[in-house]
Amino acid sequence: MTDRLKQYFNVRRDELLSVILAGLFFFCVLTALMLLRPAREALGLQGGIEAVRWLFVGTAFITLLVNPLFGVLVSRLPRLYFITATYAFFGLSLIGFYFLMVATPDVIGVTTGQVFYVWFSVFNLFVTMVFWALMADRFSLEQGKRLFGMIAVGGTCGAIFGPWLASLLAEPFGTPVLLLVSTAFLGLAVAMAWALAMQQPEKPQPGAELDPDAPPAVDEHAVIGGSAWAGFKAVFQSRYLMGIAAYAVILAIMATFLYFTRLQMVAALGDDMDYRTTIFARIDVITQVATLILQAFIAGHLMRRLGVHITLMLLPLTAALGFIGLALVASLAALIIFEACFRAVQRAIQRPARETLYTVVSREDKYKSKAFIDTFVYRGGDVVGAQVEGLLGRLGMGLAGIASVAVPLALVWAGLALWLGRAQQGLVGRLPVPQQDGPGKMAAAARR
Template sequence: MSPTQRLAQAINARPAELLAVLCGFGLFFCLFSGYFMLRPIREAMGIRGGVDNLQWLFTATFLVMLTAVPLFAWLNSTVARARYIDWVYGFFILNLLAFAALFQRSGDDIWVARVFYVWISVYNLFVVSVAWSLMADVFDSAQAKRLFAFIAAGASCGGLAGPALGALLIERLGQSGLILLAALLLGMAILAKQQLMAWRAIGGAGRPGAPPSESPRQPVLGNPFSGLTRVLASPYLLGISAFVILLATASTFLYFEQARLVAQTFTERNEQIRVFGLIDFSVQALSLLAQLFITGRIAQRFGIRALLAGVPLLVCLGFIGLALAPTFAMLAALMIVRRVGEYAFVRPGREMLFAPLDAESKYKAKNFIDTVVYRAGDAVSAWAKALLDMLANGVLIAAVAGALCAATWGALGWYLGGRREQACPGPRGQNHP
């Protein structure tokens, strides 16, 4: 057996798929390396603006999403699908260059910090959402089930490399230099995307003999608001939307508690950045191990249901533990479990739900769910958390509410996984759930 065959076997791929899988891995590595160099800065800026003001930043992010999504959907209907990511990533590269100049001039301004916090929250969701749209477009359903876990491992490797690069280079490059490096990595992601689209016609969803699919040389059908209308017309997509809202609610409750406890426990900004960086490193290391050795095998043996329902159950139990022992150590452990579970199991499983769908659902409806719906869940749950904190000063009520949300989240994940398995029972299944 050749080294290429051994490597393909190790990552659950066919030899002819190896180059494409490595390109997908590399694309996510570039995206997450750049993002995680900047994430600790964002978290510290969020605290600097005041923990009590976080719900306003979440609301501002949602409002920006409402404006941005129709514009990107219009672009998706105007340019060829094969070139859409070039335009999106090119736009964000220009944004990064602008922020590098702004930080060089007035990086300590509190409004610059708030704008950057909102912008990077929008940026991260958009670049990751369209990257997964690309993967659902390039690989067919059977390939997605085998390969998405390893491709997602590129995100975890990037999540490990990003904080390390940031720590090594911050003294030499400063904040502006790290932003420029993130722009360079985003440009490298465009190169990986070009290789993936070229392979799609040879060995992917567009190969000879594959189930029929729309040509990537054409724009995606629909208008700037067809993502919304597509979701409203499909019970399946509405179910995915509800799943994302519940995920966002559990995440937001934990995020607010993390910000509050970090602000209470660590008073210095550098200490806060160090704590956030340590949590990020732990999450990415554990996620990588799970993605390489566990996720794909669980998906093949137990199905997508196990990916979508198992993590919410653990989060539910974690919220109960937090209610009983509201300490920073318990919160940090639960935060790590939630994020590892999302990156290693929930996110690959969630993306598998889109693999059998048409291009309009993969790009416009999916982008609407990943951005507007997700940030709407963030904003609503942020205000709900603020209301709970007003009613009772402590973690107990919030933890109980989080446990109920996580239980509902898990039940919905079990249902959606079942729908996806029924729609695509075999390697060639391409039916709409």
């Protein structure tokens, strides 16, 4: 069994329990999110597509305000406590929305729907960011290359299970009950985080031989410390973190181009809501199946054999080829194929590879800088993408105009992926020994 696990999934026997717990953690997170995503889309679109572009601006602004608050939690609380506090905050918010929907259903309108859209977008960013931050803190770079793809399978299963559960519960119990179910899954996610932390390797004895590929031992009662704005400052002081931020911005722009292209093409088919729902469902099914296969059998092998830099290049190349094909063919079938390929590569291959970039930075940067990049910087890319797409549409340039911007940007994106992979390898040799933890131990190396 051990040989088969190593051959097909790149998992060693001593890692199996940790991988299962991490997968269950991500399953609970994605189930909680995907239970509510249909409601987010329906409420947000009440004001029209143009309003969605401005909702992106609102989301970016809110994430900028929330980041210092998260930085305070990271600075003052041990790891598991600030993770629990983050999930508890969003769980209590869900309970508040539930009572609002049940007690005063008449107030649910366009404005309330837009508030929920922005809140959910912030919720989505932070709960997934915290999960991957813990993964980068819990596993080493070598483990991340092998295991992050497999761990992401749990999230994909949650992304499939969440909508199915929503369809099962919404009609007999009503949409508001989905918020309570989502809260319950957030609670289960916290339980999985604590269970995973209990599997943290112990600090090696003095004089013992150190395994360079072993994950760093962490004192769960230790406080990371630093200031609330340390993550923001670190990004602008480090070429490596700036590179990760630039990669995230381009990713967000590309995803936004594709998102609004899908909205425009499906909207052009007519006003039949059932037909639109069917098209979106088909895209999601194809995407999730392809993602699951890539995550389970391919992602870990790609990173281990080709390296992080080549793996990070796959999504930029997919984007370039996809936008070229979409500009040439401009059909719904081409859109479905492109989006399924883009989302599958993004979730199964690019996301695990991108998260390994944080395994070589300080613990403070894993939570604070990562929070800034994965929330505000990413949403900033959304805003840029939405406004550029809208401008191209108003100029009447259509898919050809989008491709003329997206393809050169994808080539820059691919070059950035190569640089990040090589920079990561340069930082590996300057990592501290595994028993060290606390703020600033690796920051000096990461900021050169």
